[in-house]
Amino acid sequence: MENNLTPDGRFAFHLKKTDGLARLGEITTSRGVIRTPAFMPVGTVATVKALYPDQVRDAGADILLGNTYHLMLRPGAERIARLGGLHKFMRWDGPILTDSGGFQVMSLGKIRKITEEGVAFQSHLDGSRHMLSPERSIEIQCLLGADIQMQFDECIELPAERREVERAMELSLRWAERSKRAFETQRAAGGAHAGQALFGIVQGGTDAELRRRSADALVAMDFPGYAVGGLAVGEGHEAMIATLGETLPALPANKPRYLMGVGTPLDLIESVRLGVDMFDCVMPTRNGRHGYAFTWNGALNMRNAKFAEDMSPIDELSSCPAARDYSKAYVHHLIKSGEFLGAMILSWVNTVFYQDLMAAMREAIANGRFAEWADETKSRITRQLAAP
Numbered sequence: 001m002e003n004n005l006t007p008d009g010r011f012a013f014h015l016k017k018t019d020g021l022a023r024l025g026e027i028t029t030s031r032g033v034i035r036t037p038a039f040m041p042v043g044t045v046a047t048v049k050a051l052y053p054d055q056v057r058d059a060g061a062d063i064l065l066g067n068t069y070h071l072m073l074r075p076g077a078e079r080i081a082r083l084g085g086l087h088k089f090m091r092w093d094g095p096i097l098t099d100s101g102g103f104q105v106m107s108l109g110k111i112r113k114i115t116e117e118g119v120a121f122q123s124h125l126d127g128s129r130h131m132l133s134p135e136r137s138i139e140i141q142c143l144l145g146a147d148i149q150m151q152f153d154e155c156i157e158l159p160a161e162r163r164e165v166e167r168a169m170e171l172s173l174r175w176a177e178r179s180k181r182a183f184e185t186q187r188a189a190g191g192a193h194a195g196q197a198l199f200g201i202v203q204g205g206t207d208a209e210l211r212r213r214s215a216d217a218l219v220a221m222d223f224p225g226y227a228v229g230g231l232a233v234g235e236g237h238e239a240m241i242a243t244l245g246e247t248l249p250a251l252p253a254n255k256p257r258y259l260m261g262v263g264t265p266l267d268l269i270e271s272v273r274l275g276v277d278m279f280d281c282v283m284p285t286r287n288g289r290h291g292y293a294f295t296w297n298g299a300l301n302m303r304n305a306k307f308a309e310d311m312s313p314i315d316e317l318s319s320c321p322a323a324r325d326y327s328k329a330y331v332h333h334l335i336k337s338g339e340f341l342g343a344m345i346l347s348w349v350n351t352v353f354y355q356d357l358m359a360a361m362r363e364a365i366a367n368g369r370f371a372e373w374a375d376e377t378k379s380r381i382t383r384q385l386a387a388p
Contacts, residue, residue, distance in 0.1 A: 011197040011224055013256045017365060021248075021275040024365040027225075028254055029095045029147040030195025031087070032219040035271045036256065037365075040097060040280040041351055045070045046080075046090040049285045050340075050347040053092050059320070059348075063147075064092055068140050069101035069132070073123050077143040080178075083147035097280070098146035099260070100137045100179070100201075102153045103229075109132045109331045114154065116171070134178035135366035138198070142183075142191040150180035150227065154200045158235040165205035170201045173217050181223055188247075197224040199258060204231060206239045208246040215250035226251045226257040228276075232267070241270050248275045265294060265357055265381050267373050272361050284354045288346035291335040294353040295323070298383035302346065307332040313347075320352035 007032040017024040027034040041048045041056050044067040048056050056064065066086055071077060080089050083144060086096055105119045113122035118133030134152040140147040145191060153172040168284055183198040200218035204210030228247055231240045244259070251257055258278035259271050269281055284294065293300040295315035300307075302314075310328040318324060322345045334342030357377075365371035 010194040013225065013254065015254060016261070018334075019365045019368050021368040022272050022361070022370045023275055023277055024362055025256070025277060027095075027277075029197075030193065031093065031095045031147055032062065034095055034278075035358075035362060036277040037268075037361050038062060038278050039354045039357055040065045040066075040278065041218055041269065041284065042280055042282045043090065043092075043096075044282075044313055045074070046086060048347075048351070050289065050344045050352060051285070053090065055348055056351060057092075057094070059352045060359060063095040063097060066090075066096055066098045066144065066146065067101065067104065068144075069104035070099050071098075071144060072101065072130070072132075072140050073125055077140040077348075081145075087145060095147040096142045096145075097148040098150065100141070100150040100152040101132055102137070102150075103155045103261070105132055106155050114171075116174070118152070118175075134175045135182040138179055138182035138186060139191075142186045148194050149183065149196065149198045150198050151176045151198060151223075153203060153229060155203070155230045155233065156205070158205055158230070158233050160205060161211075162205075162207060165203075165207060166210055169203040169205075169210050169214050171177050172201065172216060176200050176218060176221060176223075178187075180223070199223055199225040199227050199256075201227045201260070202230040202247055202251070203230045204247075206235050206243045208243070209320065211243060211247045211288040212250050215247060217249050219250070219252060223255075225256040225258065227260050227278075229260045231259065232262045232281075237267060237270075240267070241274070244271060244274050244276065257317070264380060265354075268354075268357065269361070269378060272365075273370065273374055284350035287348040288348075288350045289343040291332075291342070291346065292350075293323075294350045294381075296353075296380060298381055300328070302328065302331050302335050302342070304332070314349055315353070318349065319356055320354060321348050323349045323352065 012028040015025045025036040038189045040063050041061050083089050108121050112119050115161045118129050137152040152175045154168040156168045165255045186192045200223040202214045204214045263281050291303045296317040307328040313324050315323040364370045
C-alpha cells in the first residue's frame, strides 16, 4: 500500500486535478494514502464478507469501513482496544473509516428511543439495553482506532414530512458540535492523534434549503472533511443526484467529500461527475452473495438458466483472476447449489470491479476526459445482459 505521508503524519487532503466538477486527489492518514475518488469496501463487523483482507487489498482498496453499532455490541469496543485495536484485530494495516452507528440505531424502529441526549435502544442480538450518544459514539470510534470517524447523526427514511426532516437535521447539527468536542477531548487525552480525523455529516433530505443550512453550519464548525448522509434511503437516483448538485457547492473545495451508503456503478459515476471523493456500499458483496456479478458489459444474474452451459468467463475484461478463470456455467452451478464458493467468487469479482471502476475514473480525470469516459462506460455497464 502506498505510504505517501505528510512529514508529521497528520491528516491531510490534496486536490491534484479537476476535470469539470470531477476531482482527483489524495487523503493522507497516518496509516497510508487514500486515492480519490475512492470506494470503501464495507467491513461491518471487522470483515468484508466472504473475502480475505489480502484479496481486498490486492483488489486495490486503500481503505475499509467498519461499523460502530455492530462492533460495540460484538465483540465490544473495549475488548477490541485491549486486543490492540481494529486494524490489528482484523489484520488490515491500511486506513479504516468507522460510521457513527446512527444509521443502524435509527433502523431499529420500535426498539429505540431518540432524545436530545442520544438514542436508547435494545440490541438486536440479545435485547440488552444501551445508550449511544455523540460522546459514546466518538469514544467507541477512538477505542477502535479508526483513522476517519463520523459524527453521530440522525438519518431518517425518505420520503418524510419537511418538519420531520428539519427536526432531524437540526438535532444532527447539535450532535455534530458535541461529537467535535468529544473528539477534541479524546485527542487531548491521547485517545486520538493527528493522523486521525472527524467528518461532519450534511443532512436535510432532498430539501435544498435544509441541505444548505446544514452544510453552512457544519462548514462553520471547520471539520477536516464532510459527508453527505441521508441519501439512498428511498428517494431514488434522480432525486439523489439533484440533491448532490445543490449540496456539494456549499462544501469547501479543499476538503474531502464523502457520499455515504452509495451505491450502484451508475450512482458512483454520476456522483463523481458532481465532485464526490469517497463512497461506501454493501452492494458488491451483498449482490455477490445473492448471485449477481458486476461486469464491464453489464450486470449478470448468475442464477439465470441461460448460463447453465455457458463456458465463457464471467468477465474477460476484469483484473480479477476469478472473473477471467471461472466459467459462467460453473458459477451458475455453485449459486444454484448454495455452495459457499459461489458467493466467495462473486464477492471477489464485484469487489475488484468496483475498485477497477474507481481506478478508471481516476485515470479519466487525470487525462481530462472524464465526461467522455463516463458516457461511454455508462452505455456499457447498464446493458441488461442477464434479462430472462
